[in-house]
Amino acid sequence: QVQLVESGGGLVQAGGSLRLSCAVSGRTFSSYAMGWFRQALGKEREFVAYISRSGGITYYPDSVKGRFTISRDNAKNTVYLQMNSLKPQDTAVYYCATTQTPGATTLRNYNNWGQGTQVTVSS
Numbered sequence: 001q002v003q004l005v006e007s008g009g010g011l012v013q014a015g016g017s018l019r020l021s022c023a024v025s026g027r028t029f030s031s032y033a034m035g036w037f038r039q040a041l042g043k044e045r046e047f048v049a050y051i052s053r054s055g056g057i058t059y060y061p062d063s064v065k066g067r068f069t070i071s072r073d074n075a076k077n078t079v080y081l082q083m084n085s086l087k088p089q090d091t092a093v094y095y096c097a098t099t100q101t102p103g104a105t106t107l108r109n110y111n112n113w114g115q116g117t118q119v120t121v122s123s
Helices: none
Strands: 002-005 010-013 018-024 033-039 046-051 069-073 078-083 090-097 110-114 117-122
Touching: 002 090, 018 090, 018 117, 033 069, 033 078, 046 069, 046 078, 078 090, 110 117
Parallel strands: 010 117
Antiparallel strands: 002 018, 018 078, 033 046, 033 090, 069 078, 090 110, 090 117
């Protein structure tokens, strides 16, 4: 059973930065591509970032491109999301998840999920 634990969320002012971490249990971390999603209150969960198993390929939606960076450390079984120039509309619960589908950007391709970490950006 794969378990994911997110951390690093909090309250930040607009224009600020946060770095989220997602620690993944198990010895098969490098066999998974990883993704970050977010869900704002009353809205559907949406794709934020994808990283391939080796870390060499990343995808972002236009809403965060140039501001967010996903990375991973396979030796530490951890994936990160560096978020810069944060905006109030980035406020949401952020989730990490595993996928075995290359290039996956939709929820249905992800299987294991963490419990989420709250990010609140004040104006």
